[in-house]
Amino acid sequence: MVTSGKDAPLIVLGIETSCDETAASVVRRAADGRGEILSSVVRSQLDLHAAYGGVVPEIAARAHVELLDAAIGQALAEAGLGFAAIDAVAATAGPGLVGGLIVGLTTAKAIALGLGRPFIAVNHLEAHALTAGLTDQLAFPYLLLLVSGGHTQLLIVKDVGSYERLGTTLDDALGEAFDKAAKLLGLGYPGGPEVESRALRGRSTIALPRPMLGRPEPHFSLAGLKTALRHAVLARSPLGEQDIADLCASFQEAVADIVSDRTAHAMDIYVERLGRHAQLALVVAGGVAANKRLKAALEATARAHGFRLVVPPPELCTDNAAMIAWAGAMRLARGLVDDVSAPVRARWPLDPDAPPALGAGVKA
Numbered sequence: 511m512v513t514s515g516k517d518a519p520l521i522v523l524g525i526e527t528s529c530d531e532t533a534a535s536v537v538r539r540a541a542d543g544r545g546e547i548l549s550s551v552v553r554s555q556l557d558l559h560a561a562y563g564g565v566v567p568e569i570a571a572r573a574h575v576e577l578l579d580a581a582i583g584q585a586l587a588e589a590g591l592g593f594a595a596i597d598a599v600a601a602t603a604g605p606g607l608v609g610g611l612i613v614g615l616t617t618a619k620a621i622a623l624g625l626g627r628p629f630i631a632v633n634h635l636e637a638h639a640l641t642a643g644l645t646d647q648l649a650f651p652y653l654l655l656l657v658s659g660g661h662t663q664l665l666i667v668k669d670v671g672s673y674e675r676l677g678t679t680l681d682d683a684l685g686e687a688f689d690k691a692a693k694l695l696g697l698g699y700p701g702g703p704e705v706e707s708r709a710l711r712g713r714s715t716i717a718l719p720r721p722m723l724g725r726p727e728p729h730f731s732l733a734g735l736k737t738a739l740r741h742a743v744l745a746r747s748p749l750g751e752q753d754i755a756d757l758c759a760s761f762q763e764a765v766a767d768i769v770s771d772r773t774a775h776a777m778d779i780y781v782e783r784l785g786r787h788a789q790l791a792l793v794v795a796g797g798v799a800a801n802k803r804l805k806a807a808l809e810a811t812a813r814a815h816g817f818r819l820v821v822p823p824p825e826l827c828t829d830n831a832a833m834i835a836w837a838g839a840m841r842l843a844r845g846l847v848d849d850v851s852a853p854v855r856a857r858w859p860l861d862p863d864a865p866p867a868l869g870a871g872v873k874a
């Protein structure tokens with residue numbers, strides 16, 4: 511992280527309600543730019559959505575209303591602080607499910623107005639992008655692989671608020687692909703951890719495609735892999751435990767190959783653009799970054815390209831409010847605060863100038 515050394519310590523309350531986690535956190539940014547999590551409360555709504563195999567927006571919004579106040583109270587209590595100690599309030603303003611975003615954003619604005627402190631509208635993707643700086647001494651610029659349930663992107667992170675998108679997915683996000691694979695195999699939601707644990711008992715013996723491999727632009731496409739998996743499942747049904755484990759291992763291996771190849775291309779482009787500057791770093795963020803097989807594959811690829819791999823701890827990879835508070839603190843330290851008229855944004859690309867990638871359901 512870039513540190514100026516001359517700014518004052520800041521304590522920020524962060525609120526996250528963009529999907530199915532109701533989260534609140536208090537983070538301290540020291541004068542030297544180092545971060546410290548004073549509390550991080552995550553109330554998962556998983557049990558409310560599990561029966562539907564995915565997040566139901568209306569159920570999520572209602573649950574945020576019911577859970578958020580208590581989550582904020584707990585975050586303050588665990589930090590040992592009252593509202594008066596808070597220097598600013600940050601909340602996710604997008605991208606995400608609008609109903610949930612409104613709950614968090616309105617609550618944050620009300621607290622900020624009541625306290626007479628700044629309010630910061632945080633981009634959820636920027637929060638994922640900056641999280642690594644909370645636990646790791648990390649200087650800008652760096653290459654970011656953002657892999658979550660809704661997003662799959664390779665970006666150059668130049669500074670707070672300054673991003674260049676190199677690659678995106680033409681169809682499914684990586685986490686979504688894990689979730690759909692798990693559903694095909696009759697496993698629970700979210701699918702990533704289920705597929706990963708089953709894969710440990712399986713062998714990667716089933717041939718599955720690796721779409722986009724070798725293509726110069728580091729985009730992803732995962733729909734074909736999902737279709738091939740469906741055919742492999744149908745060909746083996748009814749599935750035994752070993753079939754499921756082997757299918758999981760084969761799917762995960764295909765994903766690891768795809769991600770390694772796409773990221774390798776992005777590293778080449780990064781070096782072409784920025785040169786071999788000191789401390790080249792590949793940062794992985796988002797829920798899928800918790801996958802150990804993927805991490806091992808990326809470790810090898812990063813090393814081969816002279817990049818250091820930085821992966822935040824798993825509880826900071828999946829959705830949480832510490833990353834929102836931290837992004838808020840970094841923005842606040844640069845004087846980037848928002849008006850209470852700041853709107854929620856269902857879509858909010860980090861690089862608005864990125865050319866559209868051609869595909870069925872491109873997620874910018």
Ligand code: KG4
Nearest residue numbers: 658659660685700701702797798801828829
């Ligand atoms: O970042 P996140 O918590 O929420 C979003 O913003 O989407 O990511 C959730 C996604 C889900 O699709 C989940 O299946 C995936 O991350 N995930 C994993 C693992 N843990 C979570 N995917 C693969 N392996 C894992 N261990």
Ligand code: ZN
Nearest residue numbers: 638658796829
């Ligand atoms: Zn996320």
